[in-house]
Amino acid sequence: xxxxxxxxxxxxxxxxxxxxxxxxxxxxxxxxxxxxxxxxxxxxxxxxxxxxxxxxxxxxxxxxxxxxxxxxxxxxxxxxxxxxxxxxxxxxxxxxxxxxxxxxxxxxxxxxxxxxxxxxxxxxxxxxxxxxxxxxxxxxxxxxxxxxxxxxxxxxxxxxxxxxxxxxxxxxxxxxxxxxxxxxxxxxxxxx
Amino acid sequence: xxxxxxxxxxxxxxxxxxxxxxxxxxxxxxxxxxxxxxxxxxxxxxxxxxxxxxxxxxxxxxxxxxxxxxxxxxxxxxxxxxxxxxxxxxxxxxxxxxxxxxxxxxxxxxxxxxxxxxxxxxxxxxxxxxxxxxxxxxxxxxxxxxxxxxxxxxxxxxxxxxxxxxxxxxxxxxxxxxxxxxxxxxxxxxxxxxxxxxxxxxxxxxxxxxxxxxxxxxxxxxxxxxxxxxxxxxxxxxxxxxxxxxxxxxxxxxxxxxxxxxxxxxxxxxxxxxxxxxxxxxxxxxxxxxxxxxxxxxxxxxxxxxxxxxxxxxxxxxxxxxxxxxxxxxxxxxxxxxxxxxxxxxxxxxxxxxxxxxxxxxxxxxxxxxxxxxxxxxxxxxxxxxxxxxxxxxxxxxxxxxxxxxxxxxxxxxxxxxxxxxxxxxxxxxxxxxxxxxxxxxxxxxxxxxxxxxxxxxxxxxxxxxxxxxxxxxxxxxxxxxxxxxxxxxxxxxxxxxxxxxxxxxxxxxxxxxxxxxxxxxxxxxxxxxxxxxxxxxxxxxxxxxxxxxxxxxxxxxxxxxxxxxxxxxxx
Numbered sequence: 001x002x003x004x005x006x007x008x009x010x011x012x013x014x015x016x017x018x019x020x021x022x023x024x025x026x027x028x029x030x031x032x033x034x035x036x037x038x039x040x041x042x043x044x045x046x047x048x049x050x051x052x053x054x055x056x057x058x059x060x061x062x063x064x065x066x067x068x069x070x071x072x073x074x075x076x077x078x079x080x081x082x083x084x085x086x087x088x089x090x091x092x093x094x095x096x097x098x099x100x101x102x103x104x105x106x107x108x109x110x111x112x113x114x115x116x117x118x119x120x121x122x123x124x125x126x127x128x129x130x131x132x133x134x135x136x137x138x139x140x141x142x143x144x145x146x147x148x149x150x151x152x153x154x155x156x157x158x159x160x161x162x163x164x165x166x167x168x169x170x171x172x173x174x175x176x177x178x179x180x181x182x183x184x185x186x187x188x189x190x191x192x
Numbered sequence: 193x194x195x196x197x198x199x200x201x202x203x204x205x206x207x208x209x210x211x212x213x214x215x216x217x218x219x220x221x222x223x224x225x226x227x228x229x230x231x232x233x234x235x236x237x238x239x240x241x242x243x244x245x246x247x248x249x250x251x252x253x254x255x256x257x258x259x260x261x262x263x264x265x266x267x268x269x270x271x272x273x274x275x276x277x278x279x280x281x282x283x284x285x286x287x288x289x290x291x292x293x294x295x296x297x298x299x300x301x302x303x304x305x306x307x308x309x310x311x312x313x314x315x316x317x318x319x320x321x322x323x324x325x326x327x328x329x330x331x332x333x334x335x336x337x338x339x340x341x342x343x344x345x346x347x348x349x350x351x352x353x354x355x356x357x358x359x360x361x362x363x364x365x366x367x368x369x370x371x372x373x374x375x376x377x378x379x380x381x382x383x384x385x386x387x388x389x390x391x392x393x394x395x396x397x398x399x400x401x402x403x404x405x406x407x408x409x410x411x412x413x414x415x416x417x418x419x420x421x422x423x424x425x426x427x428x429x430x431x432x433x434x435x436x437x438x439x440x441x442x443x444x445x446x447x448x449x450x451x452x453x454x455x456x457x458x459x460x461x462x463x464x465x466x467x468x469x470x471x472x473x474x475x476x477x478x479x480x481x482x483x484x485x486x487x488x489x490x491x492x493x494x495x496x497x498x499x500x501x502x503x504x505x506x507x508x509x510x511x512x513x514x515x516x517x518x519x520x521x522x523x524x525x526x527x528x529x530x531x532x533x534x535x536x537x538x539x540x541x542x543x544x545x546x547x548x549x550x551x552x553x554x555x556x557x558x559x560x561x562x563x564x565x566x567x568x569x570x571x572x573x574x575x576x577x578x579x580x581x582x583x584x585x586x587x588x589x590x591x592x593x594x595x596x597x598x599x600x601x602x603x604x605x606x607x608x609x610x611x612x613x614x615x616x617x618x619x620x621x622x623x624x625x626x627x628x629x630x631x632x633x634x635x636x637x638x639x640x641x642x643x644x645x646x647x648x649x650x651x652x653x654x655x656x657x658x659x660x661x662x663x664x665x666x667x668x669x670x671x672x673x674x675x676x677x678x679x680x681x682x683x684x685x686x687x688x689x690x691x692x693x694x695x696x697x698x699x700x701x702x703x704x705x706x707x708x709x710x711x712x713x714x715x716x717x718x719x720x721x722x723x724x725x726x727x728x729x730x731x732x733x734x735x736x737x738x739x740x741x742x743x744x745x746x747x748x749x750x751x752x753x754x755x756x757x758x759x760x761x762x763x764x
Contacts, residue, residue, distance in 0.1 A: 048653065113563070174295065
């Protein structure tokens with residue numbers, strides 16, 4: 001009988017002790033915000049384009065953390081979907097937008113002769129990448145433009161277009177050799 | 193012959209073996225039979241603005257400008273950049289994109305110079321004794337002369353000379369380990385004294401205690417010439433010529449440091465972190481000419497070789513000379529030409545056009561026949577023989593890199609130190625399955641660099657987006673605060689009013705407005721204030737006027753009404 005009391009007493013003591021430790025930890029080591037949101041946000045391309053249906057990358061990161069689909073980011077492409085699937089330990093899905101897995105990098109270009117200086121695109125740009133003032137010609141800071149195309153629609157004279165970024169000798173890189181043969185017999189199969 | 197062997201073997205210094213390495217067929221004898229020649233002045237020189245690693249230069253001349261030989265035509269933009277000078281006198285005929293020597297085959301902005309044949313130099317400032325000047329001034333001269341590394345990647349030389357770290361050893365690289373190329377070999381044979389003079393200047397600039405000149409033992413004539421020149425020079429006790437066995441790629445910067453000093457440059461570090469700076473023999477000559485003679489870098493020694501040439505050899509060429517001009521001079525047989533390669537057969541790249549110009553880094557042009565450089569056989573499957581790992585001079589695992597590159601697993605590639613690969617091609621050379629390993633690594637490096645650039649940009653975008661949100665939040669907070677302040681003031685006024693006339697209960701804003709109007713009226717002494725008031729306010733105000741005023745106001749109102757009603761009649 002006595003031994004049972006000892007056991008209960010010991011367990012009770014342990015319970016109180018661990019409860020105290022957990023209580024202490026929950027107050028003093030409390031994590032502010034949701035760390036997974038930050039990790040998801042790191043993976044998203046930060047174009048702030050809103051093509052996912054949320055007003056920016058962080059809101060979409062929050063939505064993913066709350067269970068939204070991970071395949072709604074066309075600027076990130078399949079690579080982002082895969083990275084998110086890897087992070088969240090999910091099955092990689094195909095990109096919602098369709099077959100365009102390798103998104104072409106594009107940036108906004110203002111045909112300056114046609115610009116009337118209405119500042120509407122300035123207000124639309126999520127990264128302040130358009131320079132200008134009322135009744136002054138506007139221009140895009142090419143290095144800062146994320147290619148979100150949010151400035152295209154507000155323009156009343158349609159002088160903004162999205163242009164693909166040209167590959168130069170500096171940004172060019174060797175292509176991966178095209179060989180699909182994994183084992184020698186693959187090649188024989190092709191020849192037959 | 194005996195004396196020669198002695199000279200080669202007399203290197204007493206301990207040397208260390210290279211890790212890995214291969215012995216490709218040298219094919220150097222074809223281009224060493226004749227002395228360094230010269231080519232006639234071409235009619236046009238094409239000067240790419242990007243001749244070096246780093247940011248392209250910025251033109252300082254316009255189309256139609258007349259320039260003298262050696263005149264600055266494009267200035268360095270940014271820290272890692274080098275200026276460009278006119279290689280001959282003439283007129284700038286265009287600044288436009290032209291094909292450049294680059295594996296992509298792209299056209300990039302170039303300055304096109306039509307030569308006038310006068311070869312008229314601009315004014316040069318020569319120095320009698322460079323030791324009178326502080327090293328920083330000499331480094332500035334090297335920077336202004338547009339010198340970039342002439343052996344390999346073309347890194348601007350001045351940056352290597354002003355790292356700010358204390359340098360103990362200067363190594364002059366006369367290895368030239370890649371097959372076919374003999375430009376440095378011929379330079380050492382013919383201009384050994386200039387190389388030693390350049391090395392002395394470099395040593396003075398760096399404050400280095402010792403200077404090692406590393407040469408492979410397959411260049412006996414060059415070794416002899418260099419030893420003779422060194423024994424005649426004043427700094428024979430501070431310099432040493434070190435000869436070591438021929439193996440490819442012993443001329444790589446990190447590889448040569450390992451051979452000569454036994455030290456390995458850690459991954460991600462620079463030789464300067466070990467107190468070592470390495471310069472090519474061609475760079476040493478360019479430094480001497482820049483410092484002592486005041487001449488900018490406008491020409492270099494280039495090897496013209498390959499079985500499609502009748503007279504292969506080395507020539508001193510002006511930067512910007514189109515390849516076809518040189519090849520014609522060397523007796524190109526058009527029908528024989530299979531591949532045109534810029535650089536050596538291991539690390540060079542083939543180009544599709546003959547009008548590509550020579551740049552500061554172009555050490556060799558190979559006009560090869562089809563049988564000389566046959567098309568690469570189809571790659572077979574990797575049989576995991578491991579020869580590549582034995583050949584790798586950087587002690588990497590080429591096979592693992594290959595699998596991960598194929599799987600596009602960039603994290604693993606970084607884990608396996610892909611960026612320590614010097615792309616020497618030793619692994620691909622020994623691969624029995626003829627897998628183009630280096631191309632896999634180059635492609636993966638490119639993708640990783642692009643991804644890193646994207647990551648940097650996305651970080652910046654995020655910061656800009658967040659600062660925009662913060663700014664907008666601040667703006668709306670300021671607006672809100674203003675609104676709040678207005679409301680509070682109104683409330684205060686109401687309270688004050690209530691205190692003054694406890695009996696009167698009226699709507700607060702109207703009362704406040706009346707109070708304001710009254711105060712203003714009192715202040716302006718009789719001049720009525722023009723304030724837009726609502727009908728109710730007007731009525732209230734009207735009722736508070738004295739009888740005389742009321743009458744006046746009534747008359748004015750009715751007169752206005754009449755006027756309005758009679759407007760057509762007035763016109764009639």
